Amino acid sequence: MNVMKFILGLIFANIVLLSFPDLSEAATPDPAGLSGTVVAEIDGEKIQLPLLEADYDIDIEGDAAHVALTQSFLNPTSQPLHGTYLFPLNQKAAVHAMRMEFDGTTIVAQIQLKEKAEATFRKAKAEGKAASLLTQHRPNMFTQKVAHLMPGRPVKITIEYVQTVPKIDGAYELVVPIVVGPRYEKAAVHAPTSSAATKHPAPGDEFAPEANNPVHASVADGWKIDKLPAYPEVIGQDAPAGIDAHRVGLNLSLNAPVPISRLWSDTHDLAISGNDASKSARFKAGRAIDNRDLVLRYELSAEHHISAGLSSHFAAGRGGYYSLLIEPPSLPADEMIARRELVFVLDTSGSMSGKPVETTKTFMRTALKELRPDDYFRILRFSNNTSQFAGDAVLATEANKRAALDYVSGLSAKGGTEINRAINAAFDTIQPANTTRIVVFLTDGYIGDERDVIATISRRIGHARIYAFGIGNSVNRFLLDAMAREGRGYARYVEIGESTHEAAESFAANLETPLLTDISIDWANLAVKDQTPSAIPDLFEGRAVRVLGRYSKGGKHKIYINGLINGRKAQLPLAVDLKSEGKEAGQVANPLPLNWAREMIFDKNRQYTIGGSKDDRIKQEITQLALTYSLQSRFTSFVAVSENIVNSEPASVKAASVPLPQVSGVSRNAYPSLNLSGSSAPEPEGILGVMLILLAVAARFRRRLHRAMRNLISRPKLAASQRRNTGKLDTSLPRSLTRDGWWLED
Template sequence: MLKLTKTIMLFIGTLLLGLTGAARADYVTLDGKPVTQGQMLIADAGLAKLQASTAVPTPTDQFILRQTAAEVEITGVVARVRLRQVFENPYDERLETIYVFPMPENAAVDAYSFRIGEKVIKGVVKKKEEARKEYEQAKQEGRKAGLLEQERPDIFTQSLVNIPPRATVVANIEYVHTLKIDGAHYLFSFPMVVAPRYIPGQPVARGNVGRGWANDTDQVPDASKITPQYIPPGMRAGHDIDVTVKIDAGLPIQAITGVTHELAIHKGSETTATVSLKNGPVIPNKDFVLEYKVGGQSTMLAAMTHKGEGEDGFFSIVIQPKHSVERQEVAPRDIVLLLDISGSMDGTPIGQLRGFAEHILGTLNPQDRFNIVAFNNDLDSFASQYLQATPENIANGQGFIRALRSSGGTEMLPAIRQVLKPASEEENRHAYVIIVTDALVGNDAPILNHLNQPQFGRFRIYPVAMGSAPNDYLIQRAAEIGRGFSMRIANEDNAVEIAKRFAAKISYPIMTDLAIDWGQLKVKDLLPEPLPDLYADRPLVLIGRYEKSGAAKVKLTGNISGQKVVSEFDLDLPASETAHDSLPVLWARARIRQLTNKEIGNISNATQEKITALGLTHQIVTDYTSFIAVERDIPGDLSRNLRTEPVLLAIPEGMDHLFNDTTQAQGQPIFAQTPHNAPVMAQAEARPQVSAPPTAVGTPSRTNSGGSRGLGGGGSVGGVSILLSVLLLGVRSATIILNRKKKYN
């Protein structure tokens, strides 16, 4: 009898193990680890291809960019980045290669050169057309040349021509930018890939100006320049990126966190550290984001100066006024959540969007009013007008948010037009527009131009950037123009935690009407101008020029909830200072930013000239100036044919769904199939969308939870529980049967 029991148990066990194995056989992870929630699932059929592609990416000759290394030096609040890009011509012909790559939106590119063999050819900044002309001429003459152009403040194109057969070229690019600061937290971001952007508008009659996958349209006339091609799905980029960051914070470093990547951290002294990627070079498919926390409670967080002999001096100061402010005594607010539910938000970002937006709704005060507008190709409003933030309305609003799913294109401009309306006389309350989006659109300028209209003065804009590689330019400028601030939710972040931080910030009073009394100091060309409003824990970063040296007590005044507040700090502007030579460049970039913001989307000739002059004087790349480097010593070689190839980019993390088999050969996102991109994206990405009721109070409904941390908990059993349950059932049944048999025997 015992033997029979054992046999039955063995049979059941074997059967269950087999079943479990069979159930798991469809999906595996690349590294062979157990499949867990949040990991990419790869069908077996595709695994072989992907594994093969990891070992031998694709036919070798498709990869021209071999390696990128970024060496970063952070001093105080300024980061200098030295990029080294190694290109290789795998062909027996001369090669021209075009590489579209991202940079931080506030980066000032101030050095460019390329090396071929032992020879280094340095670039100089010239007017954009002039530089392009020289490049084309060099191309015709067979001379080696490099051209670095700005397409957007955060998208650059490097063209290298006449790379000899089988030769290697190393391009070196340097840029500086200031860090983002939030309280004691300093954020350094290094973008690695330009994510595919939705291109709205009608195609223009002329030919495309660039070589990207999108056609130029009336809304995005340079669409073909900002839409680089991608590695086919299932394959990986031919090059990795290595990042090393040396931090000299000037203040005690309390903690360093790798937001998006695992880090190896070596602490030097109390104020210095060196950080590198823990697992070596990585696939360039998402931004590298590093955050560190510093100690110290002084009002002046950082002060840097630079002054050459007989020249004007430059200074940069970071001030964080210390005031004991109480949470705002509920000034009634109108809050609009403008939620991007386009196809590019699919996956982790849409789950995080739900978590973030739901939490924000939960923090509203009863006297606040709110509305929710979700947009992709269409607009879907929770209510036709602002609703009072009653518990019922909030619960219904949260139900509306939970039902949101991502698909379709990113028609952001109509959504903003819908939300921003001139205030009527009775609408004199503060209005906060919180835009949760990855901002992956090509029509940045019309959007920013609309936000810049003076009749929308009562609105403050708070963009929240989502995803692995958001459009940082649009996010930052929208916040700046809209007198708000931005936040970032990386795929690895806890959306609810960030929502808490965000809600806390907008519930503290804002310091307005800022003014500075410089005392005896002769300060000029101070930026930003006018001074922005100051939020709790957000420092004021100023950069300016001075004529004469001196020291003085500087007084910053402002207005918090109707009360005048004053902060004082000492500032010493030296007669000579050779350090911090990047300050003039940073000042020029800030000045260009100010000029551009005023006329965004419609830059006048006079402003273009001013920007050009700044670019040429400070030798930085702008919309109207480019770096050009031409080898002039050696005569050109025209003996071989010239072949032109773009550098293919890695598909940004979490965006594989935007690419399918039919576009594999082209490496284009699925919305690039026809000349008229916008409606095609809508069709191609269209999935069954559960949209909440279009008007008035939405029915609380939730079709699925997001994958976001902190949003929805799934109390769920796993494979072990299933196995144990069936075993229990089997053994219990067998025991009962055997007992009965025994009884009757």
């Protein structure tokens, strides 16, 4: 075993230290003079990796955001490279445009079927043309491939997307994912069909034809699961010494029809200016390193007066689109008290070691303290296996809570992330009578087989609720949001930082039950269709739910929002005015159609996921939506190709990935150095894990690289541009009017 560790360490610790001159004086840098450049060994040859800068231009109007992400790539070598960049986007981002700038020319990318886009890209690469290909691997995980990245000739790629900004805990929260965290996958997901299948592809094979690099890999029960991309080289926790500490820029503007009472971020220090009608923000230090996600929050002073509101947009040739925002009734908390069984499921895998597992313990200390005397509880921990505090649920007596605290205090983090086993274990015991089962997950979500998890929850949820708490600075929000949505609960996130313990304590003290359940809408004969989400989730205090859809005829109407409050029928009448005329279909001035189409795709992806890819009709519907609205999806991709040949010798070009920094707050134990999409090993630990991490190099690199990028890249200023309740409330029953407009049965 020691020999194996030594060999693996020698194979994967391929970093060299070179010197780095100022690149501003030469278009083609001298590789012998580079310092701090990260180098990987590819086919026995040391290759310097491509450099990157990313700039986020964000425009927020009320609760609608438009984001333009510009990725600037530079080849610091004297030889052409094919580059690959693994990066995240918000899982609800409606990516509707991409363009590539190269040698003063702007090329607008085309949306194509995924297979056709890959073929277009391969052909351009073989012909020596500059090209870029955007591929979605998960709703929040993408790769950008750049063919023929020529020495000293930067390539800029701009991706544009829109999204609605959700309301969470009383404030609007925009999450801008910046770095992809590691992912754990078990061997069974990628069962090889031959000995050749176990071989990890060389970096150059990333551009191989589809037949040699399938998008899917078989699962034992016949399902198909999207293959994860290879994880790139990772620099150590002190990433600024090896990666430019100024890789990320921010230019944000916020405007609202009502006064903006507050704008802030708990993840980054911001320089904020403006007034209560309009604010702007940048990183206080000017630029930042891409080792944690950016979370922006803001409050609008008039929002607490709104119970529901509808906005609409009419596009000639396509019809009308609506967006209905619903907030829960304002009711005294004691009206919602019910007996509960709380099942705490704690991630103790290797990626949770250090601050994340300590945050989990902080959460649990408060959660146990806040349990009511008539509550029941269980505690499970999982990594490669699952174990628990007690076999069955126990009452929240003081003695049981003290014993549980001792159990939690003794937990440590190591091993893999077998979350699906933990989900099954959470539902395997008999629920105490007359209780609401609430399953509370605490995890970073660093897994690759999201499909199994979502399908298991869908199959086993019954009448329970799932609350998902993400702990870390680059959590797999797609997975946790999907868990909460499938479990009719909610997701919350605790970033690792100065306020970590306070946030964990606050969340743990407020494990509330939903205020409004079984929500439905009586449209009063109004012709609406294509509602998303098809099943409206429950409403919790401090949150709102958004329903999007289409209509064929505008005008003024009265609709009724119905639901249950602790088993009692509740109703909110709402007067709406749907627009009946607008711009031509080709003029996308309003983001509502794009957001509706993206939500429809998101909903259909859920059906496709749970169905095990067996329904080709759903795939066709997703594809048609994506092509009609020019949206990136799992079945469509943006591709851009230059007209001119930029490399007369395309056959000899090496492929290399843009290196990523280690996610802030995440242990080195979380990073396997093998190709993650084919690795069956659990998250490495101890000495082996350290040996497999590529190390940081040369501190002076960041300043000189930053200066070189400034001189070589001219960045344009982007425009900051249980029971389904239907029908009306029975007016023959006693009812009362709440202060925010809801009618409630007495």
